[in-house]
Amino acid sequence: xxxxxxxxxxxxxxxxxxxxxxxxxxxxxxxxxxxxxxxxxxxxxxxxxxxxxxxxxxxxxxxxxxxxxxxxxxxxxxxxxxxxxxxxxxxxxxxxxxxxxxxxxxxxxxxxxxxxx
Numbered sequence: 001x002x003x004x005x006x007x008x009x010x011x012x013x014x015x016x017x018x019x020x021x022x023x024x025x026x027x028x029x030x031x032x033x034x035x036x037x038x039x040x041x042x043x044x045x046x047x048x049x050x051x052x053x054x055x056x057x058x059x060x061x062x063x064x065x066x067x068x069x070x071x072x073x074x075x076x077x078x079x080x081x082x083x084x085x086x087x088x089x090x091x092x093x094x095x096x097x098x099x100x101x102x103x104x105x106x107x108x109x110x111x112x113x114x115x116x117x
Contacts, residue, residue: 009061016047034085041078049074 020043027035051068062068 037082045075
């Protein structure tokens with residue numbers, strides 16, 4: 001790999017990394033370490049798939065397709081670990097199955113059926 005290919009590889013990886021780290025930062029803030037691991041793992045997976053499919057991997061500074069396949073495996077593991085670390089989703093309040101006994105949400109006012117004759 002000559003200097004020009006390496007320079008192009010660094011620029012491409014900087015673009016992919018920037019596109020991958022921004023969602024990772026947002027996921028870290030909103031979902032914690034599990035969100036960050038999921039976002040970074042997804043980025044590693046995409047770079048690995050690109051390296052395996054293209055074959056000429058100098059753009060990603062990856063030496064062979066085997067290394068790209070390893071990057072795919074690392075990405076899958078990171079996504080799995082990240083999903084396992086995500087906090088449990090909270091149940092929605094006054095959802096379809098959690099309605100009050102009268103069948104109406106508390107914010108609904110009296111209806112025609114509630115009037116006395």
